[in-house]
Amino acid sequence: MPELTRKLWFSTLLDAAMHRAWLFRLGRLDAVGRVAHFLSETNVRLVSADLSDGTRFALGITQADISEICGITSVHANRVLRQLREERLCIFRSSLVEILDVEGLARRGQFNPAYLYIENKSGRPDIERPTS
């Protein structure tokens, strides 16, 4: 299969997988779980782009944006972010996210990064990923 075709298919399948994960997030998780899932996913994606060190990353969005993304009101988002901070899972302040407990946050959001097809720790991709 030509390389460009493979890359386009990979991108399409990745988009579809993320849409399925987002449907799960909005349909089956409570408010805390939705935000925890979103922040966990964002962290993994930014790590793969070298924009997160695995626990800290810049996120130039507001609480209102988070509420829109997670299908909750801004009042609810405010309470959820405070709850995540009080549970020592994650701090979101001044467009900076600091994850205090990566595994705990992922557990709270029932987040499994497999659908993102990110390379594992061995440096080998879990599936054959198109080369850049």
Added chain:
Amino acid sequence: MIPPEDSGVQLLPGKASVEEGLVLLDGPDGVAVTMTAYAASETGKSLLEAARLIEEKSDNEKL
């Protein structure tokens, strides 16, 4: 008949709390709703009434 726990019917109650003068309802399952006190109160009454009808029917069937 599919058991309730396998059909998406919720067995556990949701939890309500107050934030900034509004009522937040978390759960059951993926429910995450923010309501005014009026909306929360009326929803609560409606839920209680619906539950009462089921309990009454259940009691009548036992007699």
